Amino acid sequence: MFSEISGGVTSPGGFLASGIHCGVKKTKKDLALVCSTVPAVASAVFTRNKVPAAPVMVDRLQLSSSSRMRAVLVNSGNANACTGERGLNDAWSMVIETAAALGIPSKEILIASTGVIGQYLPIGKISAGIKLAASALSPDGSSDAAQAITTTDTFVKEVAVRFSLGGASVTIGGMAKGSGMIAPNMATMLAFVTTDAAVTPDVLRHALKHSVDRSFNRISVDGDTSTNDMVVVLANGLARNDPICTTEGPAYDAFYEALEYLLVKLAKMIVTDGEGATKFVEVKVIGAASEETAVQAARAIANSNLVKTAIHGEDANWGRILAAVGNSGISFDPAGVEIWIGDVQILRRNYCIGFSEEDARRALSHKELTITVNLNEGNASAAFWTCDLTKEYVAINANYRT
Amino acid sequence: MFSEISGGVTSPGGFLASGIHCGVKKTKKDLALVCSTVPAVASAVFTRNKVPAAPVMVDRLQLSSSSRMRAVLVNSGNANACTGERGLNDAWSMVIETAAALGIPSKEILIASTGVIGQYLPIGKISAGIKLAASALSPDGSSDAAQAITTTDTFVKEVAVRFSLGGASVTIGGMAKGSGMIAPNMATMLAFVTTDAAVTPDVLRHALKHSVDRSFNRISVDGDTSTNDMVVVLANGLARNDPICTTEGPAYDAFYEALEYLLVKLAKMIVTDGEGATKFVEVKVIGAASEETAVQAARAIANSNLVKTAIHGEDANWGRILAAVGNSGISFDPAGVEIWIGDVQILRRNYCIGFSEEDARRALSHKELTITVNLNEGNASAAFWTCDLTKEYVAINANYRT
Numbered sequence: 001m002f003s004e005i006s007g008g009v010t011s012p013g014g015f016l017a018s019g020i021h022c023g024v025k026k027t028k029k030d031l032a033l034v035c036s037t038v039p040a041v042a043s044a045v046f047t048r049n050k051v052p053a054a055p056v057m058v059d060r061l062q063l064s065s066s067s068r069m070r071a072v073l074v075n076s077g078n079a080n081a082c083t084g085e086r087g088l089n090d091a092w093s094m095v096i097e098t099a100a101a102l103g104i105p106s107k108e109i110l111i112a113s114t115g116v117i118g119q120y121l122p123i124g125k126i127s128a129g130i131k132l133a134a135s136a137l138s139p140d141g142s143s144d145a146a147q148a149i150t151t152t153d154t155f156v157k158e159v160a161v162r163f164s165l166g167g168a169s170v171t172i173g174g175m176a177k178g179s180g181m182i183a184p185n186m187a188t189m190l191a192f193v194t195t196d197a198a199v200t201p202d203v204l205r206h207a208l209k210h211s212v213d214r215s216f217n218r219i220s221v222d223g224d225t226s227t228n229d230m231v232v233v234l235a236n237g238l239a240r241n242d243p244i245c246t247t248e249g250p251a252y253d254a255f256y257e258a259l260e261y262l263l264v265k266l267a268k269m270i271v272t273d274g275e276g277a278t279k280f281v282e283v284k285v286i287g288a289a290s291e292e293t294a295v296q297a298a299r300a301i302a303n304s305n306l307v308k309t310a311i312h313g314e315d316a317n318w319g320r321i322l323a324a325v326g327n328s329g330i331s332f333d334p335a336g337v338e339i340w341i342g343d344v345q346i347l348r349r350n351y352c353i354g355f356s357e358e359d360a361r362r363a364l365s366h367k368e369l370t371i372t373v374n375l376n377e378g379n380a381s382a383a384f385w386t387c388d389l390t391k392e393y394v395a396i397n398a399n400y401r402t
Numbered sequence: 403m404f405s406e407i408s409g410g411v412t413s414p415g416g417f418l419a420s421g422i423h424c425g426v427k428k429t430k431k432d433l434a435l436v437c438s439t440v441p442a443v444a445s446a447v448f449t450r451n452k453v454p455a456a457p458v459m460v461d462r463l464q465l466s467s468s469s470r471m472r473a474v475l476v477n478s479g480n481a482n483a484c485t486g487e488r489g490l491n492d493a494w495s496m497v498i499e500t501a502a503a504l505g506i507p508s509k510e511i512l513i514a515s516t517g518v519i520g521q522y523l524p525i526g527k528i529s530a531g532i533k534l535a536a537s538a539l540s541p542d543g544s545s546d547a548a549q550a551i552t553t554t555d556t557f558v559k560e561v562a563v564r565f566s567l568g569g570a571s572v573t574i575g576g577m578a579k580g581s582g583m584i585a586p587n588m589a590t591m592l593a594f595v596t597t598d599a600a601v602t603p604d605v606l607r608h609a610l611k612h613s614v615d616r617s618f619n620r621i622s623v624d625g626d627t628s629t630n631d632m633v634v635v636l637a638n639g640l641a642r643n644d645p646i647c648t649t650e651g652p653a654y655d656a657f658y659e660a661l662e663y664l665l666v667k668l669a670k671m672i673v674t675d676g677e678g679a680t681k682f683v684e685v686k687v688i689g690a691a692s693e694e695t696a697v698q699a700a701r702a703i704a705n706s707n708l709v710k711t712a713i714h715g716e717d718a719n720w721g722r723i724l725a726a727v728g729n730s731g732i733s734f735d736p737a738g739v740e741i742w743i744g745d746v747q748i749l750r751r752n753y754c755i756g757f758s759e760e761d762a763r764r765a766l767s768h769k770e771l772t773i774t775v776n777l778n779e780g781n782a783s784a785a786f787w788t789c790d791l792t793k794e795y796v797a798i799n800a801n802y803r804t
Binding site: 049050051052079081082083084085087116117118227305309312317318319320322323325326327328330331332334335347350351352353389390391394395 | 451452453454481483484485486487489518519520629707711714719720721722724725727728729730732733734736737749752753754755791792793796797
């Protein structure tokens with residue numbers, strides 16, 4: 001139905017972006033601006049952490065008074081989290097100065113921050129940067145923007161997809177930043193999605209919530225969740241398709257399918273780039289009584305430090321996988337469980353082992369691998385994505401502030 | 403009320419122990435036997451993992467038919483977990499052969515195993531070892547036994563305490579094995595406790611449940627929980643105190659206080675010996691609305707990989723501590739939170755920071771340190787114990803089986 005194209009947030013019609021250096025970070029790009037030439041329907045999903053950062057509080061307010069937005073400003077290098085009144089004032093300054101630089105109402109601006117927690121923003125540098133970013137806006141700016149939102153990321157994450165809707169060509173573009181602190185049960189990272197689809201606010205909200213549940217809420221790097229996580233989508237309608245105004249029917253299905261694909265792709269990129277990660281792991285739980293229990297079991301496996309270190313050591317320690325399911329809280333018969341690494345079955349029913357260590361080690365030697373667990377309790381399934389736990393993760397996180 | 407004495411499981415009257423090498427491990431001691439000269443009231447707490455190991459299943463059955471036990475046999479090096487029917491048969495063989503070697507009824511034997519999951523026990527070696535262990539039983543055998551139950555532990559964990567009850571001198575002794583896979587919400591590791599106190603089964607069960615909740619259920623190494631965890635207590639009554647038959651009054655209080663002290667001490671030893679750990683961390687949450695929310699917040703801090711790596715790096719990253727509380731699920735006002743590392747306050751109310759990095763770094767440089775979080779929401783508090791997350795943890799767990 002859709003095809004992936006090269007590009008990012010400026011691939012859909014009517015979107016401009018820029019990414020510049022303003023001095024929050026020493027030398028790297030640290031300020032991104034994404035702007036629609038016309039007001040866009042906006043929706044967002046935010047962190048469920050009880051300590052939301054100032055930009056999260058600001059955006060919640062902004063979206064509660066307007067469902068149309070024009071631009072998103074994002075700084076990296078400083079999270080503006082746990083910064084109290086002053087942080088909130090700084091966040092509003094970002095909104096107001098972006099509005100002034102773009103000549104649009106301040107109620108149509110969203111903001112985001114990522115980086116160190118508990119330090120005040122260098123707001124003077126950001127103010128100067130906003131003007132620079134506004135003047136640098138370009139239909140070719142998506143990569144600069146995607147670069148500017150990264151922190152410990154080792155590569156830029158952007159994707160775009162295109163599909164037909166009636167006679168209209170619709171494009172969705174997206175960028176994300178990830179690395180450490182990625183866990184499910186919330187937005188879990190920063191992602192910004194643009195589309196020229198015409199879609200109503202309610203339908204966009206519904207599509208975003210469901211696609212986030214099946215993408216960013218199914219990844220795990222270290223099980224923690226950030227104060228700043230958010231996923232924002234802007235839909236400016238410039239594709240001129242018949243507006244999608246219901247969550248049923250082929251138009252919605254086509255839009256949802258493309259959106260979920262794009263978010264899953266960004267989510268997987270985040271896992272691949274997990275701090276210190278050397279392996280990308282898909283955890284598939286099949287034969288579950290319900291999708292909910294499948295997700296619960298998969299999450300427990302993906303979050304287990306013991307499983308993640310065993311994968312790093314290329315050790316077919318299926319006992320840890322089974323024990324993780326045992327810790328997940330779901331009801332199941334352990335004797336019914338089967339486990340595969342790649343296509344090598346390492347556990348049969350009734351704890352029957354008898355796999356070749358050599359085959360298992362070969363399956364584990366790949367940089368991308370799948371762990372499949374069949375609970376043999378029903379027909380539901382779920383996928384979850386994680387990475388291995390390495391010494392480099394510890395090294396990166398032991399001295400993040402300094 | 404009580405005093406700590408040197409010793410372990412053979413310190414109370416009427417207990418013998420031994421620890422020998424039978425060949426499950428290459429050269430180290432791997433089989434421990436603890437025996438009371440008279441039947442003892444027994445109680446136990448087991449793992450809540452849904453994949454219990456064979457010895458856990460056997461012990462649950464044993465205790466459901468008798469509350470009096472004479473001996474506990476423990477092997478290390480192999481967990482006899484995820485081993486199905488054959489594992490269960492092997493576990494019963496351990497019971498029957500220990501009974502035969504000691505000349506006591508098989509219904510009075512408990513067993514435990516720890517080590518690799520998913521491999522069959524070398525039951526022939528264990529059978530021969532049981533005879534050797536029985537013949538080696540001695541009132542001085544506690545250290546040998548404590549040695550024989552260890553796996554990746556770097557030191558032997560045993561404690562004994564003594565107190566007066568009426569005119570009688572009562573002793574409690576204990577040993578534990580810990581290291582990786584320690585998490586709260588279950589027994590969380592192996593611990594064996596002996597006492598010559600006279601106490602009824604119901605009262606012993608009550609005391610054990612509560613003291614485990616405040617000791618082993620308040621420690622965290624890597625957040626996973628094992629298939630084999632258990633805490634067993636045997637009380638043989640040879641101190642000849644007036645039997646403690648109610649959970650109220652000074653006799654119970656004295657017994658409970660000593661028992662909790664002993665279990666907390668063993669629990670802390672386990673954390674100190676966490677795989678690859680270089681720091682012991684006490685997480686104290688005070689000013690909580692309830693003890694339950696205090697425990698919930700403390701657990702979230704203690705289980706956070708990001709907090710644990712920051713502590714390893716001696717980085718006063720209070721934002722991660724606050725964010726972990728934000729993830730714990732409790733309701734609180736983040737602006738009211740205060741945080742100390744040792745006696746250095748690193749966060750005041752309203753996100754007021756302004757601590758000296760030098761003071762913070764000095765507080766973090768100690769091998770034992772306390773993180774205190776005041777939620778300023780009420781008067782309840784709880785302590786939780788954990789360790790830092792290091793590269794060595796990854797190294798140990800990446801290749802545990804091999």
